[in-house]
Amino acid sequence: ERYLTRHRIAAFFGGVPQHVHSLNMDLNENLLSETREMIEEECVEIGNKRYSLREVIGIKALNDSKVEVWLCRKKGSGSCCTGGNDDTRPRILTKEVIEAPESVVETVWNALRIAYPCGPRHVLVVINPASGPGGAMRVYEKSVKPILEAAQLTIELLVTTKAGDAHQRAFEIMMNRKNAHEFEESIEAILVIGGDGSVSEVVRGLYQACQNLGADWQQSLGDIPICHVPAGSGNALAQSLSRLAGDFCGPVDAAYYTVKGNTFPLDLLEFELSDGRRLPSFLSFEWAMLADIDLGSESLRCLGDLRFQLAAIYRICCLKRYEGTITYLPYSDENIDHPIPALSEPLSKASFDDDSNPWVQLDASNFHLLVASNLSHLDANTPIAPHALPDDGAIHLIWTEGDTGSGTKFKLINGLLQLDEGKHLESPFIHSIKCLAFRLQPKPGSRAAIDGEEVPNEPVQATILPSCLRVFTAPPDFSGPPLPQPSL
Secondary structure (H helix, E strand, O other): OHHHHHHHHHHHOOOOOHHHHHHHHHHHHOOOHHHHHHHHHOEEEEOOEEEEOOOEEEEEEOOOOEEEEEEEEEOOOOOOOOOOOOOOOOEEEEEEEEEOOOHHHHHHHHHHHHHOOOOOOEEEEEEOOOOOOOOHHHHHHHHHHHHHHHOOOEEEEEEOOOOOHHHHHHHHHHHHOOOHHHHHHOOOEEEEEEOHHHHHHHHHHHHHHHHHHOOOHHHHHHHOOEEEEEOOOOOHHHHHHHHHHOOOOOHHHHHHHHHHOOEEEEEEEEEEEOOOOEEEEOOEEEEEHHHHHHHHOHHHHHHOOHHHHHHHHHHHHOOOOEEEEEEEEEOOOOOOOOOOOOOOOOOOOOOOOOOOOOOEEEEEEEEEEEEEEOOOOOEOOEOOOOOOOOOOOOEEEEEEEOOOOHHHHHHHHHHHHHHHHOOHHHOOOOEEEEEEEEEEEEOOOOOEEEOOEEEOOOOEEEEEEEEEEEEEOOOOOOOOOOOOOOOO
């Protein structure tokens, strides 16, 4: 029952990797009694020691009477069979040499592969050496590579040298999956060591390839899950997932959850631009002051996430007006199946004052900022939408409007000071809603960005693609206090 339950759960979150089917079928027919006991107790007995299956990464024989065991456990925790996400301490990788017969090696590997059937065997590791402070390669060598090698994963390494490298390789990997004879050797997961821009490149490569694959392209997006190993200046995805799980999620932790195959669904935003292009976004759309902060601080990347704070203070002190029209479709059960017209078409034949028209329009000449967020965080320290969940099927719109006087600047600074704790939405000055789609028609004089990449300051429209991606993370923790809800 435990074996079947694990596979049912795996199928719910995207299915079992192809390599597992034949392996587990053979093991299920000829399962050793020792392996069966390990699966049932979720523990392994190696020599005179017992370990939780959750903390065992790999094992190999040194000789006929000694084995080497690799463990990934919470820092400061001892060996036990009750491992799990019981605190927010980071994980560390250790190894132990134990006196045990060589035969235990195969038994432990069998138990691990059945207990964690979604763990990938062949991964692509994308390293962006230019991300953030520039330490991505060091993060890989010190924290990620030892875990992947201990788990005996096949690693393909891509060190990017220019923009577009990660996009191109992700595109090729997804396209190759349609060839049946290549499927067994295909990449099963992608680890991105860098910032959110590096993740965005991979997502766009997978998105473009899936669109070329045919009608079921949205279902195909989740075939290759992504792991974000934080090594950039933003790290919004890693931080949002860490908050969801209530667990620390550093580089070692990210590699650990990849090896174990723990995934969670992630929504995507799909943007239609005025030039006809469609772009995916896993993170956010920024317009007005927020885009100025993000795009205008590129030269300060060496400062990490401090660049955003310094740029925010400067932009608030030099506050200016941004004009445009924002129209959105509120999130509700009635509107989920409401048709979304193309950007070139009117949103509705009815007036916006008509009760039969579900669209809501905001028309102001004094906007300050607008962000459409898919995640709770914009970077590691900015929970811009603390109520957002990765798979809630909603776009979280947050904006401010008003004059540019001293009082407004004070309110913006006060909101900035409350961002770290996510209390900025308690202010009536900051507006927040959940929507299924929105359209922005900006006037000249402003900038816009999708996942940190500048796009033309022209009309743009976004819709939600629910739960079409899968990302590696700790199991979610829904036992804590309720998340704050947006003001409508």
